[in-house]
Amino acid sequence: MTHNILVVDDEPKLCDLLASALSQNDIQVFTASNGLHALKVLEQEDIDLVISDWRMPGMDGPQLLAEVKVRYPQLPVIVMTAYSTVKNAVQSMRNGAFDYIAKPFDIDELDITVNKALQFRDILKDNQRMRAELEEHQQIDSLVGDSPTFRRVLQAVDSVRESNATILLTGESGTGKEMVARAIHKHGNRADKPFVAVNCAAIPEGLLESEMFGHRKGAFTGAMADRVGRFMQADKGTLFLDEVGDMPLALQAKILRALQERVIEPVGDQRERKVDVRVIAATNKNLLEAVANKEFREDLYYRLNVFPIPLPPLRERLEDIAPLARHFAHTLGATAGKRITGFSPEALQAMASYPWPGNIRELQNCVERATIVASGSVIEEDDLPAYLFASRPTVDGARVPLNVGTGVPPDLDAALVEVEKSYILAALQQSNGVQAAAAQLIGISERSFWYRLKKLGIHVDKIVR
Structure with a gap:
């Protein structure tokens, strides 16, 4: 594994000495003359270890250490000092x-x-990678649903993956x-390559062009080393361009060329x-409308729109909504150390009656909040956020049950049947x-529940497949 080390010292000869001593086949050394210069390098490069002098003009070692711990909390820092007192050593260790x-x-x-620090960094990276993989699996598992509209999405994913x-x-x-x-990538022929x-x-x-295609050292102010762009990072794998409708027109032409000719040109190269x-690619904008308004290139639109998948x-x-909510409650409950077994009928009905302008992301946030608030293993209606009920009428401070209006229904029997x-x-x-479990949830006997199913013409096999 290749490691990048940043040496920070105001003495150029010492920087050169350390660079020579540390440079190996699997180690690349970057140098900086002071703390501010070091922070600029950290913004540009993926550094695995910082070795910093204690006393430097401007931003000194302790100040740089404090800044690194705030910006890059998992990045190890080794402090060098000619003033090798116990006080300085202990203070630097206390500060991280x-x-x-x-x-x-x-x-x-x-x-x-240095080897100990790099081993520590590798362990942290492995943990991050495993957490990312777990997160990815959870995201793929979140493709939950059997509604006709979502079934069409799943069919499209299966046919194109x-x-x-x-x-x-x-x-x-x-x-x-x-x-x-992520699901398309994970279940496709590039699953073992980068996403x-x-x-x-x-x-x-x-910064978009540099981010996409990379740059050469010195290509512009602040480009202190070569940088690999996202296209090269995704080589042999999948590049996901989210919110592609917000891409500037100047960059769209270069993206089009990359898609057509499968070549890129880093900035300054x-x-x-x-x-x-x-x-x-993904967007929440109407790209055809953006094309008509000259905000999006027509040729790029057709290059991206080879296989469109609209998400409902x-x-x-x-x-x-119910299976998604149960999935989130199970996942988030485990994370919070709670065992959530499900939702009360009233809670499910409340969620089914809300329009969810924020869609799945809003539902997940709602369930997370309810999971934290819930005192038992079942999420109740009162555990849900208050905004779900903002439009529901109340009588004497109490919520009117769903499906019941404030006025007198024209047919009370029909209204009660619907409830x-x-x-x-x-x-x-x-x-x-x-x-049997459903009957227990609403507090009636199995016999009474079966009678109501028959009376209302409800076929269980058509509800849960």
Whole structure:
């Protein structure tokens, strides 16, 4: 594994000495003359270890250490000092330094300390990778639902996952576009290669080209070393361009060329680099409308829109709210150290009656909040956020049950039947179709429950498959 080490010292000769002593086949050494210079290098490069002098003009070693711990809390720092007092050493360790070395130092001792720090960094990276993989699996598992509209999405994913076709995911914010993109990658022919996600709306316009294609050292002010862009990072794998509709027009032409010719040109480099990436783009904008308004290139639109997959908003897949909520409650409950077994019928009905403008992301946040608040293993209606009930009428401070208006219904018997039916359907969804459990949820006998099913014409096998 290749490691990058940053040496920070105001003495150029010492920097050169350390660079020479540490440089090996698997170690690349960067240097900085002071703390501020070091922070700029850290912004540009993926550094695994910082070795910093204690006393420097401007930002000294202790100040740099404090700043690194705030910005890069898992990055180990070794402090060097000619003032090798116990006080300085102890203070640096208390402030978060991995270790310290005293000048003049022994090269063998330096190697031992550096190797320990790099091993520590590798362990942290492995933990991050495992957490990311677990997160990815959870995101893929979140493709939950059996509604007709979402079934069409799953069918589209299954039909395109083994191909290398460019995919355009469209839909409102929060509909799960990145989860679908990860599922396509995970179950496709590039699953063992990188999945690289770029949010085109989150990167400043001036840095987008460098972020996408990389740059050469000295290409612009602040480019202190070569940088690999996202296209090269995703080589042989999948590049996910999120919020592609927010990409500046100037960059769109270069993205188009990369997609058409499968070559990129890093900023400040005249040499072309071949890339093999599968591109999945996503947007919550109407790109055809953006094309008509000259805000998006028409040729790029057709290059991206090879295999479009529209994602439905949650309000168009109401049947999926209960299984999604149960999935989130199970996952989030385990994270919070709680065992959540499900939702009360009233809670499920309340969620089914809310329009969810934030879609799946909002539902997940809602369930997370309810999981924290819930005092028992079942999430009740009162555990849900108050905004779900903002439009529900109240009488004497109490919420009117769902499906019941404030006025007198024209047919009371029909209104009561609808209320009864909604509770039974919610109970069946909650119990996964187990009638005995559903009857227990709403506090009636199995015989009475079976009678109501027959009376209301409810077929269990059509509700839970």
